[in-house]
Amino acid sequence: MTAAASVTWADPGDLAAVAARIAAEVARPGKKRIAIAGGSTPGKVLQLLAAQNLDWSGVRIVPTDDRQVPPDHPASNLGALRRAFAGTAAEILPLADGDRPARFDLVWLGMGEDGHIASLFPRMCAEPCKRRRVIAVTPIPLPLEAPFARLTLNRKALTAAEAVILVVTGRAKxxxxxxxxxxxxxxxxxxxLRGPGPPVTIYWSE
Incomplete structure (x- = not known):
């Protein structure tokens, strides 16, 4: 039987600590595959990383989830990642329905106040997964700030990783x-947090 994931709380757990964790991952020898959450927090961390002289060559990045909108749409996580990494050698890859992405070196997750991760919501309409690890979903109800159907890595894809970091802010979360x-x-x-999978480090700040 596979053991449950080990969970630790980072200390400190602020965004500078998250940036240091990502920088350490990028600095490791060899090619890397990283999944990055959407939302405003990753953008702040990526601004901190932009000030460092990191070599992003050999780093492949995918969003953990995305809205089904064109990449140039303001709600596109893919577009946000492409803008954030413009001028670097990082390769930014889109999600495609039905894909089976290879194992990740690191998965960076955010979380909503309803406990959702990526676009895996407490209530949603999802197409049958079968053997796919990128699935089409529709949150129920659709969030007013982003009323779009989504593509998301499913739980198997998110836990097919060497490590997971969960980055959250605020007392409610x-x-x-x-x-x-x-x-x-x-x-x-x-x-x-409690299912079988890789070690999880929680980065929490006020």
Whole structure:
């Protein structure tokens, strides 16, 4: 039987610490595959990374999820990543429905106050997965700030990694994580924190 993921809280858990963790991953020898969450927090961390002289060659990056909009749409996670890494040698790859991406070196997740990760929501309409690891989903209800159907890495894809970092801010999200760690199963993040998978490091800040 596969053991549950080991979970640790980073100290410090601020965005500078997240940037240091990503920089250490990029600096490792060899090629790397990294999945990066959408939202505003990654953009802030990537700004910190831009100030460092990192060699991004050999680094392949995919979004953990994306809205089904063109890359030049303001809601596109792919477009945001391409803009953030413009001028670097990083290769930014889109998600495609039905893909089976190779194992990741690092998966960077965010989380909503409802406990959703990537675009795996507590309530959603999802097409049958079969053997696919990139799936089409529609949140129920659609978020007003981003009313779009999504593509997302599923749980198997997110946990096919050497390590996972969960980056969250605010007291409300910390409470959700504590409930999930305490045994609550209604949150998608519970599958990452308590299910079988790679080690998870939580970066939390106010």
């Amino acid at each position: 910390r409470t959700v994580i504590e409930h999930a760690l305490g045994g609550a199963d209604s949150y998608p993040v519970s599958d990452i």
